[in-house]
Amino acid sequence: MESSPHALFWCKEVVVVWELTEFGFRLDDLDRNQFVHKMAGRDSTELVSCVVGLLEEFQGTHSSFLSSPVSGRVPISAGWCPPPLGSLKLNTDATVPKSGSSVVYISVELSRTKSSLSFPLFQLCHLKKKQEQGQSWMKFKAFLTENGVNLLEKRFLPTLDKMGKICHLFLTREHAFFLHNLLSGDGVQSIAQFQKEALFDDYRISSQNEDRIAFAIDISLLNRAVRSSVSICSELGGGGSNANRLQIKLVKKLPPNSTLPTPFLTFETKGYKSAVIQDVPISKPLSRAQVLELQTALDMAQDLPQTLVQVPDLNQLQNFVDRMKLVGDLLNVSISKYGDLHVQTSTTLITLGAEFRKLLVVGDRAVPPPEDQNVSAQIRSERAILRGDAQSVQVNVKHFSKSLQCHQVKPDCAFYGIAPQGACLTVIFQFFIPGTRQTDKSISLHCRLPVLDPS
Amino acid sequence: MSSSAVDSEALDLMCQLDNVQGMVDALSAVRWKRNQDAVIELSEHGVVFIVEETGCLQAKVYLQRELFTRYEYSAQGRPRLGVSLGLFVDCLNTFSVPGHTSFIEIRYPGPDMQLLLKSVDSLDACIYAEVKTRIPDSISWDYNFEPVGSTPLTFTVKSAALKEAIDDLEWPGSSIQIKLQPDPPAVTFRGEGHGDLQIDLYYVNTDLLVAFHCDRQVSYRYKYKFLRATTSNIPNSVIKDNRGSKLTIGRGGMLKVQHLVSVARSSTLHPHIDSAGYQQPSRIAYIEFFVKPEEDEDAVND
Numbered sequence: 001m002e003s004s005p006h007a008l009f010w011c012k013e014v015v016v017v018w019e020l021t022e023f024g025f026r027l028d029d030l031d032r033n034q035f036v037h038k039m040a041g042r043d044s045t046e047l048v049s050c051v052v053g054l055l056e057e058f059q060g061t062h063s064s065f066l067s068s069p070v071s072g073r074v075p076i077s078a079g080w081c082p083p084p085l086g087s088l089k090l091n092t093d094a095t096v097p098k099s100g101s102s103v104v105y106i107s108v109e110l111s112r113t114k115s116s117l118s119f120p121l122f123q124l125c126h127l128k129k130k131q132e133q134g135q136s137w138m139k140f141k142a143f144l145t146e147n148g149v150n151l152l153e154k155r156f157l158p159t160l161d162k163m164g165k166i167c168h169l170f171l172t173r174e175h176a177f178f179l180h181n182l183l184s185g186d187g188v189q190s191i192a193q194f195q196k197e198a199l200f201d202d203y204r205i206s207s208q209n210e211d212r213i214a215f216a217i218d219i220s221l222l223n224r225a226v227r228s229s230v231s232i233c234s235e236l237g238g239g240g241s242n243a244n245r246l247q248i249k250l251v252k253k254l255p256p257n258s259t260l261p262t263p264f265l266t267f268e269t270k271g272y273k274s275a276v277i278q279d280v281p282i283s284k285p286l287s288r289a290q291v292l293e294l295q296t297a298l299d300m301a302q303d304l305p306q307t308l309v310q311v312p313d314l315n316q317l318q319n320f321v322d323r324m325k326l327v328g329d330l331l332n333v334s335i336s337k338y339g340d341l342h343v344q345t346s347t348t349l350i351t352l353g354a355e356f357r358k359l360l361v362v363g364d365r366a367v368p369p370p371e372d373q374n375v376s377a378q379i380r381s382e383r384a385i386l387r388g389d390a391q392s393v394q395v396n397v398k399h400f401s402k403s404l405q406c407h408q409v410k411p412d413c414a415f416y417g418i419a420p421q422g423a424c425l426t427v428i429f430q431f432f433i434p435g436t437r438q439t440d441k442s443i444s445l446h447c448r449l450p451v452l453d454p455s
Numbered sequence: 456m457s458s459s460a461v462d463s464e465a466l467d468l469m470c471q472l473d474n475v476q477g478m479v480d481a482l483s484a485v486r487w488k489r490n491q492d493a494v495i496e497l498s499e500h501g502v503v504f505i506v507e508e509t510g511c512l513q514a515k516v517y518l519q520r521e522l523f524t525r526y527e528y529s530a531q532g533r534p535r536l537g538v539s540l541g542l543f544v545d546c547l548n549t550f551s552v553p554g555h556t557s558f559i560e561i562r563y564p565g566p567d568m569q570l571l572l573k574s575v576d577s578l579d580a581c582i583y584a585e586v587k588t589r590i591p592d593s594i595s596w597d598y599n600f601e602p603v604g605s606t607p608l609t610f611t612v613k614s615a616a617l618k619e620a621i622d623d624l625e626w627p628g629s630s631i632q633i634k635l636q637p638d639p640p641a642v643t644f645r646g647e648g649h650g651d652l653q654i655d656l657y658y659v660n661t662d663l664l665v666a667f668h669c670d671r672q673v674s675y676r677y678k679y680k681f682l683r684a685t686t687s688n689i690p691n692s693v694i695k696d697n698r699g700s701k702l703t704i705g706r707g708g709m710l711k712v713q714h715l716v717s718v719a720r721s722s723t724l725h726p727h728i729d730s731a732g733y734q735q736p737s738r739i740a741y742i743e744f745f746v747k748p749e750e751d752e753d754a755v756n757d
Contacts, residue, residue: 316552319552319553320549320552320582323545323548323549324549326545326548327542327545327546327549348587349539349542349586349587350542350546350584350585350586350587351584351585352546352549352582352583352584352585353582353583353584354580354581354582354583355580355581355583356579356580357578357579357580357581358579376583377581377583
């Protein structure tokens with residue numbers, strides 16, 4: 001004979017049923033328990049007695065259900081057939097009373113033993129309430145691919161961490177975005193976009209807001225979770241690649257000493273011998289209005305400068321700008337259609353600048369006038385601006401240096417450009433499909449530097 | 456130079472240098488505070504940077520014309536200009552690209568009496584700077600260093616050892632006694648404060664003391680912070696090259712500390728120089744510190 005907890009929760013077939021339910025009811029899942037039991041978490045043993053209690057209650061009231069149905073409530077059908085021996089049957093039923101709140105009954109019939117067991121498992125009386133909250137329906141679950149782990153752990157997360165500790169993770173049906181400063185307005189905006197296939201497989205997302213979910217997350221914590229998951233995976237040594245998959249999902253849990261359920265992004269590594277679960281705390285998911293605001297900011301951030309110049313050596317430029325930081329705070333950046341990039345800082349005591357010429361131009365270009373060949377960098381860019389062939393903006397030198405740090409994501413090219421009307425300085429990083437010169441459209445990264453003096 | 460509005464004939468100085476890092480190293484050695492003013496003196500022999508503090512400490516960096524790949528001087532007299540040393544070093548540092556040889560050109564004066572710097576190693580990438588200059592303060596005291604007697608009182612010590620000794624002397628207090636004695640030939644550094652610390656360097660082999668000349672015992676006291684300034688920013692290349700520093704005591708106990716800093720191009724680019732074990736002797740910047748002794752020196756002198 002099997003113990004009740006085993007039959008209900010641990011037996012392989014039952015677990016499959018739990019996994020398959022639309023409601024995602026998993027009894028090993030603390031937050032679900034909390035939900036079912038009105039936010040009071042219970043362990044499995046407690047749950048068993050509760051379920052058995054429910055069963056008795058059900059059996060006790062079953063006859064009265066049949067004989068005198070409550071107004072507006074359809075009685076649960078009593079005509080269930082026991083499933084064939086050795087199989088497991090899951091029945092669901094729902095009634096919608098006039099008050100509008102739904103009641104869903106789920107029953108599980110077990111015929112593993114000779115006597116079949118049948119009971120309603122739980123009632124979902126919270127449909128309406130959940131709709132009002134608007135967030136509880138959010139579901140996100142995916143597996144990080146090996147490529148995804150490499151991209152995040154080695155390249156993107158350490159770099160994005162330098163852009164700012166906190167970023168928004170914005171998930172849609174097709175894309176995952178890491179967004180910095182899109183809602184705050186000041187600071188460097190950085191937009192890292194991945195097609196879901198670039199990072200994940202078995203990507204499942206649902207929310208009542210067109211399956212979009214966004215929340216704020218601490219990048220360094222996220223990176224730590226990914227990194228340690230990776231080390232566990234590699235520790236457990238190869239085996240089947242499926243065994244070591246890294247699952248990532250959105251959960252709500254009760255933290256210790258708290259009565260308020262808190263959202264987490266959970267990393268689950270099921271290794272060969274052990275499993276590791278890491279919870280990365282995240283902000284409350286953004287409301288529908290906030291997500292809309294984020295999406296709008298994201299759409300606005302996609303406008304391309306008319307002229308982009310390719311920076312040949314980001315390392316060298318970063319080296320220069322890092323030393324320049326000691327000399328001045330403000331940086332004038334001008335970019336011309338001739339392929340000139342000119343950066344300059346100027347204080348009462350010193351003017352320090354660098355000019356890079358004959359860079360590759362993408363977009364609007366022009367032929368440099370020959371009379372500009374032999375003048376100084378300053379005069380050259382002044383003339384180009386007067387002619388309308390160049391634009392100039394002033395940015396914070398620290399912002400510029402930050403944008404250069406993005407070369408640590410190992411892009412294949414980087415382009416600087418000034419957005420129309422000098423709205424911002426944009427840097428776009430381009431990635432090639434490995435071994436080719438073709439743009440990898442599944443990854444993109446660009447930054448927008450706020451302009452200090454829009455003139 | 457057609458690339459500038461400045462008429463090259465009106466220039467006092469146009470020079471080019473192929474090792475910016477060497478110049479940064481040499482100037483950093485006399486930068487003991489973040490904000491320091493320096494006086495630059497131009498002459499047909501080269502460029503001298505002079506830094507001074509409270510009339511008790513003066514440092515000079517001599518960049519002889521031989522250090523420059525090109526040196527065109529056409530001024531009358533010796534023009535002097537004041538700059539912020541810190542800013543100048545930070546600025547110069549932006550021209551130095553690790554792993555590259557950076558060629559720069561320095562010109563003076565610009566249209567507004569600026570020092571003009573620009574990189575000249577690439578046509579398509581150029582770094583430039585204009586450093587404002589001002590009329591320098593007059594040098595507040597005369598540093599004419601006069602030897603005492605016929606033989607100079609002098610010793611040469613490994614720069615690394617000197618730095619280490621001075622660093623170690625930090626704890627006892629603010630005043631350090633330096634004593635030279637002929638028999639047995641030795642140099643003593645002694646600090647007294649909350650406790651005391653004495654460091655003796657004996658002239659028995661050339662491991663530490665490379666040279667020693669002393670015909671009678673002398674002893675003077677110097678403020679620790681001034682002594683420290685003479686070694687606190689000594690460039691790593693000096694330590695790495697295992698160079699020596701020469702200390703001389705002149706009339707009235709004036710202490711002169713001399714370091715040598717290499718401004719040669721990095722050897723990786725010119726392996727043939729290295730393999731021959733040969734370095735151009737002229738590619739050295741001389742750095743001198745003058746430290747005045749404390750007034751109440753012991754009566755054992757002169």
